[in-house]
Amino acid sequence: MTRKPKVGISMKLYQNLPEQAIEYAKIMKNLLLNEDAVEVFYLPTATSLYPVANELNDSSILYGSQNIAPEANGAYTGEISIEALKELNCSLVEIGHYERRTIFQENNKMIADKITLTLEYGLSPILCLGEVTRQIDSVKLKSIFYDDLNECLAASKKNLYSSLIIAYEPFWAIGKEKAADADYVHRSHQLIRECLTELLDETTAELITIIYGGSVSKNNAYQLTQHKDVDGLFVGRFGHDPNQLLSIVDEVKRAKKY
Numbered sequence: 001m002t003r004k005p006k007v008g009i010s011m012k013l014y015q016n017l018p019e020q021a022i023e024y025a026k027i028m029k030n031l032l033l034n035e036d037a038v039e040v041f042y043l044p045t046a047t048s049l050y051p052v053a054n055e056l057n058d059s060s061i062l063y064g065s066q067n068i069a070p071e072a073n074g075a076y077t078g079e080i081s082i083e084a085l086k087e088l089n090c091s092l093v094e095i096g097h098y099e100r101r102t103i104f105q106e107n108n109k110m111i112a113d114k115i116t117l118t119l120e121y122g123l124s125p126i127l128c129l130g131e132v133t134r135q136i137d138s139v140k141l142k143s144i145f146y147d148d149l150n151e152c153l154a155a156s157k158k159n160l161y162s163s164l165i166i167a168y169e170p171f172w173a174i175g176k177e178k179a180a181d182a183d184y185v186h187r188s189h190q191l192i193r194e195c196l197t198e199l200l201d202e203t204t205a206e207l208i209t210i211i212y213g214g215s216v217s218k219n220n221a222y223q224l225t226q227h228k229d230v231d232g233l234f235v236g237r238f239g240h241d242p243n244q245l246l247s248i249v250d251e252v253k254r255a256k257k258y
């Protein structure tokens with residue numbers, strides 16, 4: 001089973017002006033013009049999504065939103081609708097990031113609804129999950145993943161899950177100087193895939209892309225992705241310079257032997 005490696009960046013709220021996002025998208029497009037080994041995606045700040053869509057629509061770089069409302073449209077003040085994202089030809093929706101879970105109190109029930117909605121509209125959800133504190137005990141760690149996945153995914157919808165992306169982002173490694181160590185990340189990804197096999201089935205579990213996020217940089221990208229269950233990286237601060245993002249893509253290619 002070959003899953004195409006993915007490297008993506010969420011810009012969170014770090015770019016205020018659409019011009020900055022357009023410039024970032026333009027540079028990405030140029031730097032990654034002939035990139036076909038790794039799929040690259042960009043999740044701009046919501047107010048820049050429209051110009052970014054115009055810029056990237058004709059490129060191989062995927063783009064999408066950092067969140068959606070739990071319903072397709074209607075009375076959801078301040079939210080972003082999946083229908084609007086569909087109009088913009090977005091292909092990805094990030095769901096359940098640590099900051100959404102902790103600051104905005106999103107729970108697994110709401111996250112499950114958003115995943116189903118995203119899949120029904122033909123977009124790929126990026127389901128973020130991770131443990132709050134570092135876990136030495138693999139049994140404990142696996143049970144945390146199992147419970148989260150069990151609440152966020154429905155076995156009855158498993159025929160839709162081939163486009164699902166899981167972003168494994170341990171809470172304790174986000175926004176830090178260093179990422180989680182590579183051995184720890186490799187074990188976590190393996191455990192997540194085991195949970196997916198148990199909750200869905202082996203064929204579906206093998207189709208699902210699992211990427212790691214949390215203080216990823218060009219210095220740790222190679223080691224982090226040197227495992228068959230780590231299908232790529234989700235980048236934050238250390239990708240704000242598009243040249244750094246390109247270096248991360250190159251390191252992933254080196255790890256995956258492209």
Ligand SMILES: O=C(CO)COP(=O)(O)O
Nearest residue numbers: 174175214215216236237
């Ligand atoms: O939350 C993240 C990506 O979604 C990670 O952010 P940092 O790489 O800045 O820790």
